[in-house]
Amino acid sequence: MKKQIAIIAEHHKESVVSATFEAVSFALELSNLTEAKPVIIVLGKSIKEMAENLSKKTGLDVVGIEGGPLEFYNAEQYKFTLKYYLESIDPEYICMTHTAMGLDLAPGLATRLDASCITAVEGIKSQDGKISFLRSMFGGKLRAEIMPKLKKSVITILPGAWKAQELDPMENGHVDIKAAPSSISTSRTITVKEAEEETLNLDDAEVIVAAGRGIGNEENLHLVKDLAKIFNKSAIGASKAVCDLGWLGYKHQIGMTGRTVSPRLYIACGISGSSQHISGMKDSQIVVSINIDPNAAIFNVSHYCIVEDLATFIPVLLEEFRNFVGTT
Amino acid sequence: MKILICVKQVIDSQAPVTIDESGKWVKYGDSSPFRMNRYDEFAIEEALRIKETLNDVSVDAISVGPPRVSSTVRKAMEMGAEKGIHILTEGDFFITPFEVASTIASYVQTNNYALILTGAMSEDDMNSQVGQVIAEILNRPCATLVMHQEIREDKKEVYVEREIEGGKRECLNLQLPAVLTIQSGINIPRYPSLSNVLRARKAQILTIEATAMNIPAKREHLVALSYPEVSSRGTFIEGSQREKAKELVSILHEKSLI
Numbered sequence: 001m002k003k004q005i006a007i008i009a010e011h012h013k014e015s016v017v018s019a020t021f022e023a024v025s026f027a028l029e030l031s032n033l034t035e036a037k038p039v040i041i042v043l044g045k046s047i048k049e050m051a052e053n054l055s056k057k058t059g060l061d062v063v064g065i066e067g068g069p070l071e072f073y074n075a076e077q078y079k080f081t082l083k084y085y086l087e088s089i090d091p092e093y094i095c096m097t098h099t100a101m102g103l104d105l106a107p108g109l110a111t112r113l114d115a116s117c118i119t120a121v122e123g124i125k126s127q128d129g130k131i132s133f134l135r136s137m138f139g140g141k142l143r144a145e146i147m148p149k150l151k152k153s154v155i156t157i158l159p160g161a162w163k164a165q166e167l168d169p170m171e172n173g174h175v176d177i178k179a180a181p182s183s184i185s186t187s188r189t190i191t192v193k194e195a196e197e198e199t200l201n202l203d204d205a206e207v208i209v210a211a212g213r214g215i216g217n218e219e220n221l222h223l224v225k226d227l228a229k230i231f232n233k234s235a236i237g238a239s240k241a242v243c244d245l246g247w248l249g250y251k252h253q254i255g256m257t258g259r260t261v262s263p264r265l266y267i268a269c270g271i272s273g274s275s276q277h278i279s280g281m282k283d284s285q286i287v288v289s290i291n292i293d294p295n296a297a298i299f300n301v302s303h304y305c306i307v308e309d310l311a312t313f314i315p316v317l318l319e320e321f322r323n324f325v326g327t328t
Numbered sequence: 329m330k331i332l333i334c335v336k337q338v339i340d341s342q343a344p345v346t347i348d349e350s351g352k353w354v355k356y357g358d359s360s361p362f363r364m365n366r367y368d369e370f371a372i373e374e375a376l377r378i379k380e381t382l383n384d385v386s387v388d389a390i391s392v393g394p395p396r397v398s399s400t401v402r403k404a405m406e407m408g409a410e411k412g413i414h415i416l417t418e419g420d421f422f423i424t425p426f427e428v429a430s431t432i433a434s435y436v437q438t439n440n441y442a443l444i445l446t447g448a449m450s451e452d453d454m455n456s457q458v459g460q461v462i463a464e465i466l467n468r469p470c471a472t473l474v475m476h477q478e479i480r481e482d483k484k485e486v487y488v489e490r491e492i493e494g495g496k497r498e499c500l501n502l503q504l505p506a507v508l509t510i511q512s513g514i515n516i517p518r519y520p521s522l523s524n525v526l527r528a529r530k531a532q533i534l535t536i537e538a539t540a541m542n543i544p545a546k547r548e549h550l551v552a553l554s555y556p557e558v559s560s561r562g563t564f565i566e567g568s569q570r571e572k573a574k575e576l577v578s579i580l581h582e583k584s585l586i
Contacts, residue, residue, distance in 0.1 A: 017493075074500065075460075076469055100492035104472040107425065107460035116547045117426070119455050132551055138345045138452050142354070145551040186503040187469035195495030207585065230586065244513035250495055257473065257491050257511075265585050272341065275454070286583060287562070288576065295344055303562040304579060306572050313569050320573040321586065 003036035004089050008082070008096040008105070009054060010073075011042065012192070016050055019097040019157075021164035024058050026121075026157045027095055028165075033126045036092050039063060040173075043081055043180070045071040051175050059169025067180025072189040073101050079109050080183045086113065091152070098156035100257060106156045116148030120275060122161040136275040140297030159256070160279035195251070202235050202254075207265045210237030210254055210281070211247070214270025214291055215310055218247045223314040224269050230321045237261065237281075239271050255280030270310050273298025290314075329382065329483050331375045332441040333389045333409060334432055334459070335368040337400035338452040347553045353421045354553070364400045367447025369407075369517035371510040375445050376408045376518070378479060386410055390435060392428045394420045398533055405528035406520035412533040415541070424546045425453070429461035434541050436466060442483065444507045448473050459509035470507040471500060475514050479504075 005027045009020045027038040040054050040062045051064035065085060069077050086094065094109070096102040098120045110117030123134035125145060132147040133155060202208060209228040211221060228234040237259075238252040254261055255277035266284035271277060273289075273296055281287070282301050289302040292309050299305045306313065339345065339354075340361040348355040356362075372389065379385040388411040389404035391397045401412040415431050417423060436444065446459035456472070463470030475497065476489040484504055489497040491511050502508075520528070565572045565579075580586045 072498065075471070079464075100473055100490065100498070103456045104460065104470075104490070107429075107455075107457035108464040108470060110547075111426070111429075111461050111464040117457060117461075118548060119457060135454075136556075137454060137553070138339075138354070139341050139454075140556065141345050142347065143554050143556050145554070147549045147551050149545075149547050149549050185469075186506075187471070187500055189498055189500040191499050192492070193489070193497040193499060240512065246516075250513070257493060259494070265580070265583075286585070288580075293342065297556065299562070299564075300556050304576065305562050305564045306576065307564065308569060308572065313573070316569045317573040317576065320570070320577045324577045324581065324586065 003034065004091040005030055005036045005038045005093040005095065006086060006089065006091040007038055007040045008094065009040055009042040009050070010097055010099060010101050011044060011050055014044075014046065014050060016042075016054060017097070017099070018164055019099060019159045021057070022159060022162045023095055023097050023157050024060070025162040025165050026124075027093075029124055029162070030093060030131070033124065033131060034092065039089065039091075041065065041082070041085070043070045043078060048177055051177060055173035055175045058167050059171060059173050061173040062175050064175065064177040065180050066177055069183065069185065070180055072192060074185070074187060074189040075104050075108060076185040076187040077183060078105050079112055080185070081180050082109060083112055084181045085178070093153050093155060095155045095157060098158045098256075102156040106154045110154035113152055113154070114150060115152035115154050116150045117154045118146050118148065119156045120158045121155050122158050122275065139272050139274045140278065140300070141295065158275055158279055159260070160282050202237060202259050202261050205233055205235035205261075205263050207231040207234040207267070208237045208254070208261055208263045208281075208284070209234060209267045209269065210239065210271060211242050211269050212239040212271030213241040213245070214272065214293070215242070216270070218245070220311055221247055223310060226318055227267065227269070227314055230318070231265070239277050268298050268302070269314070271298050272296050273301065329385050329442045330440060331378060331385060331387045331443045331445065332436065333368070333371050333375050333387065333404060334444065334446040334462070335372070335389050335391045335400055335404050336365040336447070336450045337362050337391065337393060337397045338365045338450055341451050347555070351552050352550055356420060362396055362399070364403050365447050365450045367449055367451070367510065367512050370512050370514050371445040371447050372404055372407050372409065373515045373517040374477065374510050377515065378443070382479060382483070388413060390415065390432060392423065392431050392538065393417055396420070398535070401533050402528055405531055406525045407518060408520075408524055412531065414533050414535045415538050416535050417538045422453070422550045424548050425455045425457035426461055426547045427543055429458045430465060430543050431538060431541060432458070433462045433465040434543065435536070436462070442505045443486070446507070446509045448509045448511045456509070459507050463507035466505075468505050468507055469502040470509070471502055472509040473511040474508045475511050477508060
């Protein structure tokens with residue numbers, strides 16, 4: 001049998017999350033390099049419709065594994081079920097998105113399958129028939145090339161690193177729905193709670209001014225807020241570090257486990273630019289970054305870079321904005 | 329009930345990092361600003377809060393790494409961990425998460441811990457793997473990105489809420505013993521009290537040579553490190569603060585943003 005690449009689909013409320021289609025793009029690139037054949041695996045309580053949609057959208061074969069205990073994602077249930085099923089297709093690569101689900105599942109699954117595990121992958125390198133994977137380290141300041149040493153690898157794909165493609169396949173893939181094997185688990189997922197805070201309208205904002213730990217202290221937040229007020233339809237974003245410090249609520253968080261945004265203008269103030277943050281804002285049309293560290297990784301994804309201390313620079317910038325508005 | 333916290337020493341995230349001559353790891357020097365991984369501070373705080381709410385709980389801290397790492401083990405003790413364990417490795421280079429997890433799991437196999445806590449990830453390698461792999465090796469359930477935990481009174485189960493995308497939370501029950509990886513923001517880590525600092529200074533750290541433990545071979549190989557391509561770098565606006573501000577205003581106007 002041809003070697004396979006298994007893509008583990010992620011879904012919430014019976015709808016496949018868009019990052020799964022980015023994982024499909026990753027698998028197609030890997031397939032071109034290795035000639036392994038991608039197959040999508042979707043686990044859940046009621047998944048027939050999702051499996052059929054996936055086969056229609058991608059043209060890939062889809063295996064659905066259905067069972068009551070799979071109603072919610074649960075690491076123990078997923079590992080048990082996937083080990084059972086993956087033994088029969090023996091894939092060379094098993095890939096999923098580097099989301100709360102993927103990072104929860106992948107390392108344990110890899111250990112169980114005696115596989116290598118590489119997380120938050122942003123690129124594939126192929127040299128002399130050998131495949132390695134590229135990922136960020138040290139807050140994006142360095143990039144590491146990691147090669148699996150075992151025959152099988154579990155890979156998580158950083159959201160935003162590959163684009164979901166409109167594949168428009170000639171024909172649908174084959175859909176196969178199986179019943180999950182019964183299992184006893186030491187872990188049981190009860191429910192998924194919706195976000196408590198009202199969601200901020202980051203999606204509709206044309207301009208997002210985002211604050212990072214580099215703003216220095218909570219008192220400097222007003223500078224970021226004043227800057228946002230210059231623009232119509234603007235909103236305040238934040239790095240995870242700023243939310244963790246309690247300077248802004250989590251509803252402002254951009255990046256992994258927060259929001260993914262693509263405004264016309266993104267102004268990053270004192271944000272170092274970890275891959276987790278960048279994955280949430282890299283599709284912004286114009287990125288302006290202000291940071292005192294000239295080596296900050298955020299500058300690698302910025303169109304305009306300003307190396308300055310925010311506390312003194314933003315007041316000058318606000319003055320210039322006001323002068324400009326006054327003269328037009 | 330015994331709790332083990334896994335801590336890691338990292339270089340401060342603001343410090344510059346340069347690749348060493350081998351091209352396979354970073355150059356550290358005597359003046360490199362090492363400190364505890366921030367995510368692990370949240371794990372320690374959470375363990376200490378469990379100790380303060382339940383009876384008969386003890387908290388130990390473990391770290392795997394070269395000699396420099398012992399200062400981070402001591403920091404964990406200053407925060408309130410009773411026993412510090414340092415698994416001493418040879419050389420100062422990249423250790424894969426599988427190797428770290430195998431080492432810690434091997435220590436746990438001879439020491440009974442009902443709960444193992446780690447930070448959700450390390451700030452340097454950013455793998456988010458060690459906790460999950462420890463759990464798998466020890467055949468225990470694991471929850472990652474934990475934002476809330478409650479140990480049931482009988483200490484047989486823990487209720488956990490983990491952070492998932494869009495501010496939602498997945499709620500689950502895990503049988504103990506279990507492994508939790510703690511998400512930053514779950515609590516506000518404490519500063520060490522003077523009495524704990526004094527106690528920790530005098531305390532012995534249990535040091536075990538990693539070579540004396542039977543650690544399985546690594547499963548991934550770091551081929552090379554590189555600096556991210558700078559081709560995607562944008563324009564650096566130069567000049568005085570005033571000149572930079574004027575230039576930015578003019579650029580944003582050209583793009584019809586103001």
